[in-house]
Amino acid sequence: MTFRVLKPAAAVAFAALSLAACNDSGLSHRSLAPVPRETVALMEKLGTSKDAPMLIRAYKKEAELEIWKMGSDGKYVHLKTFPMCRWSGQLGPKTREGDRQVPEGFYSITPAQMNPNSSYYLSFNVGYPNQLDKALGHTGGTIMVHGACSSAGCFSMTDAQIAEIYAIARASFEGGQQSIQMQSLPFRMTAENLAKHRLDSNIGFWRNLKEGSDHFEVTKMEPEVAFCGRRYVFNAAADGRMDPLAACPPLKQDPEIVASVSAKSAKDEEKIAELSQSVKPVRVVYQDGGMHPSFLSKVAETSRPEAVAPPEEIALDDKAGRGKAAQIASKSPVVTMAAAKAAAPTRPTETTSVARALSADTRREMSALAATAEDGPTSSIKRALKLKK
Known part of the structure; x- marks a missing residue:
């Protein structure tokens, strides 16, 4: 279980922050609103409670944000899915200040990142950039989940949605998270999404994120996140410090978890390979992000309504992409990482990576797909809204 408890001093500081909001003009009641009774009842039905730890999962393409809560057995259960009112940029990670990109990766939200006095109704900072982002030279910050249905690189919800999400998070912090x-x-x-995006320039990075997603879906527990070899590693320990830019040292992992994750990954790879015979690879380009279909009737009320349009799917040449992939595979961080792990000595207590657990044919397929013949999506609009988050 990775439930991390607030130290007494931190809990007192968070309580003081909440009480301080009471003295701010007009905004105090927002941050102190209780978790809706219907949501508390749903928690109880699912075997969790409002003061139990929570976890957030966000999906840009589907424009959805999920709230998960820890049950009494230490495993997370899905509580609610909120349709996202607006997100900006393109699919792919955030790399620089002003690119309007919603970041992709694994982030950490602490009590200090909660903003009860946001001009976007309520907000909290997601924690971008993380240690890996910084090591890779990615710039920018102040990326929020907030209300107002207006995004310049943030996860934008309605005011009612952020009020409930904020209340759930506040209750989890008050409970000790x-x-x-x-x-x-x-x-x-x-498998369908990965087959469709198999030649996108970000596919190697997305496959790395999938490893963390698989760890969560297999265990229903928060994956421990670390960085080495210019990538994320999950539920792994090493003797000594892991450097985000240096090759990964021999890693120690729970053999049972690795076996389960490897089995899921292998099954997914078989499905991806099967779908790749019939699903054409595409690059998806947005004018400037999107919104959940349930909000399409309210486009005029959101930020940059002229940019809210269905994305363009640009068909890619599968054969040409694979040819180029073979030429540049040796330069791919994902492939280089796999090679480094394959060459590293192992002990019985150490486990191999998911990629090495797959068949040789599947590994070759993954290596080819990790590279691409295409440039990334068109650059995002640099103009950012100059509003206080």
Whole structure:
């Protein structure tokens, strides 16, 4: 179980922050609103409670944000899915200040990142950039989940939605949770999505995110996140410090978890390979992000309504893509990482990576798909809204 408990001093500081909001003009009641009774009843039905730890999963393509709560057995259960009112940019990670990109990766939200006095009704900072983002030179910050249905690189909800999400998070902190993990993903990590996006320039990064997603889906527990070899590693320990930019040292993992994750990954790869015979690879380009279909009737009320339009799917040449992939595979961080792990000595207590657990044919397929013949999506609009988050 990775439930992290607030130290007494931190709990007192969070309580003081909440009480301080009472003295701010006009905004105090927002941050102190209780968790809706219907939601509390749903929690009880699912075997959890309002003061239990929570976890957030966000999906850009589907424009959905999920709230998960820890049950009495230490495993997370899905509580609610909120349709996202607005997100900006393209599929793919955030890399620089002003690119309007909603970040992708694994982030941590602490009590200090909660903003009860936001001009976007309520908000909390997701924790971008994380240690890996910083090591890779990614810039920018102040990326929020907030209300107002207006996005310049943030996860934008309605005011009613953020009020409930904020209340759930506040109750989890008050119950002792030290930090909330947020998994920000480009899309649901299904075989269908991975087959469709198999030649996108971000596919190697997305497959790395899928490893963390698989760990969560297999265990229903918050994956421990670390960084080495310019990538994420999950539920792994090493003797000594792991450097985000240096090759990963021999890693120790729970053999049972690795076996379960490997089995899921192998099954997914078989489905991806099967779908790749019939599903054409595409690159999806947005004018500037999107919104959940349930909000399409309210486009005029959101930020940059002229940019809210169905994305363009650009067909890619599968054969040409694979040819180029073979030429640049040796330069791919994902492939290089796999090679480094394959060459590293192992001990009985150490486990191999998911990729090495697959067949040789599947590994070759994964290596080819990790590279691409295409440039990334068109650059996002640099103009950012200059509003206080």
